[in-house]
Amino acid sequence: MNAVTGTDWEGAGVVPDITTSKELALATAELTALKKLVREQPDYPFIEERKRALDEAQKSVPKQN
Numbered sequence: 001m002n003a004v005t006g007t008d009w010e011g012a013g014v015v016p017d018i019t020t021s022k023e024l025a026l027a028t029a030e031l032t033a034l035k036k037l038v039r040e041q042p043d044y045p046f047i048e049e050r051k052r053a054l055d056e057a058q059k060s061v062p063k064q065n
Helices: 022-040 047-060
Strands: none
Touching: 022 047
């Protein structure tokens, strides 16, 4: 129960930050996380492995509009 509005979220859920189908949800989350890691930690000792994982993840998720 929301203390401010007096409403509840049960059955309503929340609007996702990234819209995708339920079938692609896990792959999209992985792709998003890898992109962030590669972008924000370019000096990570195993960055090449992350880049390879990102390339593979991109192949498994169709482009979304």
